[in-house]
Amino acid sequence: ACGTTSENSGGGGGQTTGASTKCKGTGGKYVIGMSQANVAEPYRQRMDDDIKAAAKGVPQFEVRFTDAQQDNARQVSDVENFVTQQIDLLIISPNEAKPLTAVVKSAYDKGIPVLVLDRKVEGDAYTEWIGADNTEIGRQAGKYVAEKLLPSGGKIAEIRGLAGSTPAQERGDGFRDAIKGKNIDIAVSQDGDWLRDKGQEKADAILKSNPDVQVIYAHNDPMAEGAYLAAKAAGKQDSLKFIGIDALPIPSGGIKAVEAGRLSATFVYPTAGKEAVAAAKQILVDCQQVPKTQTLQTQLITKENATEVYAKANGG
Amino acid sequence: MDSVVLVELAAISKSYGGVRACRNVDFAVRAGEVHALLGENGAGKSTLMRVLSGDLADYEGTVTVDGQPVRFHGPADAQRAGIAMIHQELDLVPGLSVADNIFLGREPRTRLRTLDRRAMLRETRNLLRRTGIDLDPRRPVGDLRTGEQQLVSIAKALSLDAKVLIMDEPTSALSVAEVDRMFTVITELRRAGAGIVYISHRMDEIGRIADRATVLRNGSVVAQFDAREMTAEGAAEAMIGRPVQTMFAHDPAAQGATLLEVDGLVVPRHRSGRRDPAGISLTVRHGEIVGLAGLLGSGRTELLETLFGAGGSWRGSIRLDGKPIRPRSPRHAVRLGLAFVPEDRRISGLALDHSVLANTVLSIVDRIARFGVVSRRQEMSETTRMVHDLRVKLGSVRDPVSALSGGNQQKVVFGRMLLTEPSLLLLDEPTRGVDVGAKAEIYQLLGRLAEGGMGVLLASSELAELVGVCDRVIVLRGGQNVAELPTAHAGEAELLAASMGEVVPL
Amino acid sequence: MTAEVVGVRRHTIRTTVFRFQSLFGLVAVFVAAILFSPSRNGELVFLSSGNLFNVVRAISEKGIIAVGMTFVILIGGIDLSVGAVLGLTAVASADLMVNNDWGVVPTVLLVLVVGLVFGLLQGVASTAFRIQAFIVTLAGLQIARGLARIWSGGQGIAISYGTDPGEAPVAFSLLGERTFNGLVPIPALIFVVIAVLATLFLRSSAFSRHVYAIGGNEKAARLSGIPVTKVKIIVFGICGLLTALAGIIHAGQLNQGSPNDGLGYELDAIAAVVIGGTSLAGGRGSVGGTVAGALLIGVLNNILSLNGVNSDIQLLITGFVIVVVAGLQRLRPAA
Amino acid sequence: MTAEVVGVRRHTIRTTVFRFQSLFGLVAVFVAAILFSPSRNGELVFLSSGNLFNVVRAISEKGIIAVGMTFVILIGGIDLSVGAVLGLTAVASADLMVNNDWGVVPTVLLVLVVGLVFGLLQGVASTAFRIQAFIVTLAGLQIARGLARIWSGGQGIAISYGTDPGEAPVAFSLLGERTFNGLVPIPALIFVVIAVLATLFLRSSAFSRHVYAIGGNEKAARLSGIPVTKVKIIVFGICGLLTALAGIIHAGQLNQGSPNDGLGYELDAIAAVVIGGTSLAGGRGSVGGTVAGALLIGVLNNILSLNGVNSDIQLLITGFVIVVVAGLQRLRPAA
Numbered sequence A: 001a002c003g004t005t006s007e008n009s010g011g012g013g014g015q016t017t018g019a020s021t022k023c024k025g026t027g028g029k030y031v032i033g034m035s036q037a038n039v040a041e042p043y044r045q046r047m048d049d050d051i052k053a054a055a056k057g058v059p060q061f062e063v064r065f066t067d068a069q070q071d072n073a074r075q076v077s078d079v080e081n082f083v084t085q086q087i088d089l090l091i092i093s094p095n096e097a098k099p100l101t102a103v104v105k106s107a108y109d110k111g112i113p114v115l116v117l118d119r120k121v122e123g124d125a126y127t128e129w130i131g132a133d134n135t136e137i138g139r140q141a142g143k144y145v146a147e148k149l150l151p152s153g154g155k156i157a158e159i160r161g162l163a164g165s166t167p168a169q170e171r172g173d174g175f176r177d178a179i180k181g182k183n184i185d186i187a188v189s190q191d192g193d194w195l196r197d198k199g200q201e202k203a204d205a206i207l208k209s210n211p212d213v214q215v216i217y218a219h220n221d222p223m224a225e226g227a228y229l230a231a232k233a234a235g236k237q238d239s240l241k242f243i244g245i246d247a248l249p250i251p252s253g254g255i256k257a258v259e260a261g262r263l264s265a266t267f268v269y270p271t272a273g274k275e276a277v278a279a280a281k282q283i284l285v286d287c288q289q290v291p292k293t294q295t296l297q298t299q300l301i302t303k304e305n306a307t308e309v310y311a312k313a314n315g316g
Numbered sequence B: 001m002d003s004v005v006l007v008e009l010a011a012i013s014k015s016y017g018g019v020r021a022c023r024n025v026d027f028a029v030r031a032g033e034v035h036a037l038l039g040e041n042g043a044g045k046s047t048l049m050r051v052l053s054g055d056l057a058d059y060e061g062t063v064t065v066d067g068q069p070v071r072f073h074g075p076a077d078a079q080r081a082g083i084a085m086i087h088q089e090l091d092l093v094p095g096l097s098v099a100d101n102i103f104l105g106r107e108p109r110t111r112l113r114t115l116d117r118r119a120m121l122r123e124t125r126n127l128l129r130r131t132g133i134d135l136d137p138r139r140p141v142g143d144l145r146t147g148e149q150q151l152v153s154i155a156k157a158l159s160l161d162a163k164v165l166i167m168d169e170p171t172s173a174l175s176v177a178e179v180d181r182m183f184t185v186i187t188e189l190r191r192a193g194a195g196i197v198y199i200s201h202r203m204d205e206i207g208r209i210a211d212r213a214t215v216l217r218n219g220s221v222v223a224q225f226d227a228r229e230m231t232a233e234g235a236a237e238a239m240i241g242r243p244v245q246t247m248f249a250h251d252p253a254a255q256g257a258t259l260l261e262v263d264g265l266v267v268p269r270h271r272s273g274r275r276d277p278a279g280i281s282l283t284v285r286h287g288e289i290v291g292l293a294g295l296l297g298s299g300r301t302e303l304l305e306t307l308f309g310a311g312g313s314w315r316g317s318i319r320l321d322g323k324p325i326r327p328r329s330p331r332h333a334v335r336l337g338l339a340f341v342p343e344d345r346r347i348s349g350l351a352l353d354h355s356v357l358a359n360t361v362l363s364i365v366d367r368i369a370r371f372g373v374v375s376r377r378q379e380m381s382e383t384t385r386m387v388h389d390l391r392v393k394l395g396s397v398r399d400p401v402s403a404l405s406g407g408n409q410q411k412v413v414f415g416r417m418l419l420t421e422p423s424l425l426l427l428d429e430p431t432r433g434v435d436v437g438a439k440a441e442i443y444q445l446l447g448r449l450a451e452g453g454m455g456v457l458l459a460s461s462e463l464a465e466l467v468g469v470c471d472r473v474i475v476l477r478g479g480q481n482v483a484e485l486p487t488a489h490a491g492e493a494e495l496l497a498a499s500m501g502e503v504v505p506l
Numbered sequence C, D: 001m002t003a004e005v006v007g008v009r010r011h012t013i014r015t016t017v018f019r020f021q022s023l024f025g026l027v028a029v030f031v032a033a034i035l036f037s038p039s040r041n042g043e044l045v046f047l048s049s050g051n052l053f054n055v056v057r058a059i060s061e062k063g064i065i066a067v068g069m070t071f072v073i074l075i076g077g078i079d080l081s082v083g084a085v086l087g088l089t090a091v092a093s094a095d096l097m098v099n100n101d102w103g104v105v106p107t108v109l110l111v112l113v114v115g116l117v118f119g120l121l122q123g124v125a126s127t128a129f130r131i132q133a134f135i136v137t138l139a140g141l142q143i144a145r146g147l148a149r150i151w152s153g154g155q156g157i158a159i160s161y162g163t164d165p166g167e168a169p170v171a172f173s174l175l176g177e178r179t180f181n182g183l184v185p186i187p188a189l190i191f192v193v194i195a196v197l198a199t200l201f202l203r204s205s206a207f208s209r210h211v212y213a214i215g216g217n218e219k220a221a222r223l224s225g226i227p228v229t230k231v232k233i234i235v236f237g238i239c240g241l242l243t244a245l246a247g248i249i250h251a252g253q254l255n256q257g258s259p260n261d262g263l264g265y266e267l268d269a270i271a272a273v274v275i276g277g278t279s280l281a282g283g284r285g286s287v288g289g290t291v292a293g294a295l296l297i298g299v300l301n302n303i304l305s306l307n308g309v310n311s312d313i314q315l316l317i318t319g320f321v322i323v324v325v326a327g328l329q330r331l332r333p334a335a
């Protein structure tokens, strides 16, 4: 009865029945498996926390979490184990796209609806992808630097995410795209592996080798905070500007850092946790179809809106 | 013999797993005596003394000190009760200096509770002087030669000022001169009222120093002697339970062509600068047993190691069966038909955790393998043959070598090299720690091997052995040969004199 | 005074017990897994053949590496580079097939050679200059990781199958497949074969005697005429070779060769070896133990996941189980 | 028949050279850093005091841990738990001050006790059941990481300073500051003090002789009446204690205590110790060497970053430099 395919979902395969057969309406009990790529990054921990919080509001749901510790192979096993447990729905935030495609497909082919968050898998053997556009976020960051921080051009430093990860690639590309022709020079670019202490260490050296940079663009907030700490140690925290990405609404997150004036700006990188639970409810409880793609919007956080956004995100 | 009894062991029994090492042993040490503890390898001597020194805590029987029954829970307890032991296997810490080793566990401290190095160095110098060795107390023990280490152990034991000093084969790596020096020390201690337990397989030493002797066989006391009534033969017979065969039985007649020819061999790493460039020259013929005599540090070990490709750089020439050779590595030397039994079996000879079997066939695994697969049958038969030929006393050939008594461990190393069927056997103190019975067997074996055409170069600090076994003895001093004595004409006295640098008229 | 042969029986019993000692922990964990297994339709989920094969597949890469690591640890060495070498060889496999259109056989051969040579070079560096293996392979880790990044341009190289240029030969996709009625994963098969071969080799080859002897007492081994340097170099080569095999499987399993692959695998592989009762000091241990160690960790992860145990609690439980298992192994009376 | 006194002088020279041996590599890298330093306004950036202090600050946490690790390695042990214990103690520091309004002194004391106890427990587990330290501390790693995650709820605890509830005492922020005209970072000072104290302690305490003896020949140590078990337990305790100190500094430096902090620090700390010439077999080494090892890595990272060297190439260079430095140390003639 509940079995209609989302019109966005490509043809073929078992996905048509996928979403439907699992739907037992409000009377059912559902076990959802959430396969997280790693929980060492605050952003991902927050994604899990968001899912946990949202699932509290759906009494029919029990969510089980796994942590693949940044290992594709481990995440493949995690998904296999979920399939063995015959979960009713899989949420996955893949470590990398290609290596998880096959196992996600095999789960999907067994009729398990699959929600993919943040990073993608290849092909169309999943029910819905929910996430944000990293190139766009990078572009907005570039735009902010070009328009607000260095309207007449200048030198900046970039602290990048883990080499080889797609967000690092896309955030770098989008940024470069936006500053093209704006007389802004990326004087130095170093890998900070998404980590706060790495960000600090790299910024230490950057401030020595390129003391004339005016802005540090970090691919996430932890690294931006690390860079700020390095600048503070060098007594340069006021003459330099820092921007990051993620804007997690937690005490150690970027919104608070902007509010406190450490970062000039950060950009919301939505975790999609809340949206994922909503989609799961639509599929399992409401027996509805969901769109194949749900792109979440970013938001620029500056001192002006930080307090308000933070309060709102925490239910205020 | 009416002096005070310092310690008394009553009805001591001790087993390791299924092996009964001591059965119901009674033993006492009196003030002012040197009490020799004799017995063949594995008889239980070390075990009994490890009980007395607090090293083994789980045993049956009672230990009485000064009339009070005691139970030691560790060596420290025994030391506090005035009992110290020099262990058979040198137990020093190679990375620490001589002084650190001597005071290990009871370091003198300054008022600030820091190490009192000055006191340590001063005391160490005194102790070393008493033992008759001139060493820098700051040198790491690991840099010292075996004999020097043994002297450090002795100095360490002396520093304890013990009432009862147990010496488990303290002289096995020492040569005559050092032994003499040590006996002087023992005599001083005895005079001061200490009781000394003396374990040795060198029967001549027992005769010289002991006041009393207790003989163990298979873990039980089988005889007690007074020094006056004890003969070497009698003691030996008590030890092995039957009359000893003739010790030395080699017939020097059957010698053949020259096997080894060493000419002007100098090991230049000698930093003394005193090394005469003449170096060492000697020959060994097929079927000949040639001895190497010398004092501690005279260069015997170094020569053997060089011949075996295990030393450092050297110059000179070595010929084997007339062909010049330059042994690059022990492997190369083995291929050339050389075999070497090193002087310190624990460090250089054995993987102690591994079975007797694995240790025995180590040098011949390639030979007993077909297509790279070791033949278990041959492995077992070769090992059994060796165990039998050398009369190794053990539980099972699969037991770890560490479960064997010291002398039997030595036989395993010896046996391993014999299995390579060498043409030239290089032996460095091969009977160190080996009991009289087994020594006789080894000598006979050497005799047989020599008669079969093998050449033997045997370095030893036991003059009786050199004189008894060898056809000729070459005396080294300061890295060169200073004398050559045919044993048919020369005895221990001449060897000693030559070793000390006196010119010996022949 | 013939050699006494007392204790042969005692010995046999002890040996037998000892043979199985490295299995104690595995058996205990296995039993616990059965007890705690969720059940579905009256069947224990843990024991379902699908699940058991998943367990073996999941450990097969690390298991193969751990077999190589067993050799290295037996000589008293250690190899920290394996995780990075796995990444390097996975990248190499993907690049050769995808970007250079190599066939499966030449790719596999070349990649195996890459692993072998990397291992041999580490062996040479450590023996020629007498540098501790820890240091050499720590450097090797960085070098292999750097090479993998440079080779791949920092990005994972995705593998898709077909005959077009830019596609890998379909045959390679077998590594991701299951055989025997879709039941047995191919990597698991390879792992079992490697483990059996290595066990036989370590039990009965002359070479293995040399390996054990070097770990037991290197100086004694040298004086016994064993070519110590050569054996050590070969052992590092074996470890590199097996790691390359694991890297190839990894690429096949995940359809990608990424320079970040294998991060931290070195500790897992060493853990399997040590939990399996092999001494880090060298000279003592077996491949059987290593396989048991790897299985133990695999079973533990599996049963915790099947029960949906939260990953933080998993860490605690895993930690405690490891200590208890290691403790069990020490029950053996001292020799 | 006096024994010859050859080699006393030779010995002194060798000792002296050997004393400085662990510095060879550091000196070489330092010289290279000067040669390759970018310059600004005629001044070498690398040598500017600000930069040099950055280098020391950057290594201070790992350096302090490495000092503790030196003790553990000297007894022939190893401690893999340090990274996780750093995370645990950083979380503890943040949580106590931020969420429980503790003062600086009670926080620091309790956190130090946490580290100490964790270390002692590992020491007990490893000695009481005679389990290899590798295994015990591998388990300890998982347990500490699990505890840290549970304690913090998985997310870093941010520290801001002030007197309100939820704010940490301002005094704690000193850990992130610099002193002496804003030049010398406080963590660097603490590191130097710890290193000096540890050096003096290892040089001149009786306890240190026991540590060296246990690593050099455990049996001899036991026969000399040294309480081997007790010393070992204390050594693990020292390492835990120093790691906790590093954890506190970490929290102060980053204004946050996160359960993921310290990931992989164990290998870095061990590397510093081993590059500093301490033998993993135990019994040989010094804190001076460890400091040199840590500095070497710090200088290398710094100069590579100053030159903007790409991170892939950094890996390669670091790998090669480590091998070469280790090779340099082996130049010493064999004893």
Ligand SMILES: Nc1ncnc2c1ncn2[C@@H]1O[C@H](COP(=O)(O)OP(=O)(O)OP(=O)(O)O)[C@@H](O)[C@H]1O
Residues within 6 Å of the ligand: B016, B017, B019, B020, B021, B039, B040, B041, B042, B043, B044, B045, B046, B047, B048, B088, B394, B402, B403, B404, B405, B406, B407, B408, B433, B435, C335
């Ligand atoms: N650690 C051990 N484990 C098992 N058996 C042992 C152990 N130590 C000694 N034994 C056995 O106990 C018996 C007595 O050994 P012990 O070392 O006391 O002999 P010993 O008289 O000192 O011999 P040696 O003259 O060769 O030193 C031997 O059979 C030996 O194999």
Ligand SMILES: Nc1ncnc2c1ncn2[C@@H]1O[C@H](COP(=O)(O)OP(=O)(O)OP(=O)(O)O)[C@@H](O)[C@H]1O
Residues within 6 Å of the ligand: B143, B144, B145, B146, B147, B148, B173, B294, B295, B296, B297, B298, B299, B300, B301, B302, B303, B343, D004, D006, D335
């Ligand atoms: N590794 C070394 N370190 C220091 N000195 C050495 C070393 N090797 C040899 N020597 C010195 O070389 C000389 C010859 O030593 P060697 O051991 O060959 O003599 P030996 O006659 O066998 O004495 P020993 O009874 O000590 O075995 C001695 O002066 C010794 O101190």
Ligand SMILES: O[C@@H]1[C@@H](O)[C@H](O)OC[C@H]1O
Residues within 6 Å of the ligand: A041, A042, A043, A044, A167, A194, A219, A220, A221, A245, A246, A269
């Ligand atoms: O900080 C985030 C990082 O941890 C994740 O892996 O990718 C997106 C980033 O914003």
Ligand SMILES: [Mg+2]
Residues within 6 Å of the ligand: B045, B046, B047, B088, B168, B405, B406
């Ligand atoms: Mg003995």
Ligand SMILES: [Mg+2]
Residues within 6 Å of the ligand: B300, B301, B302, B343, B428
């Ligand atoms: Mg000698």
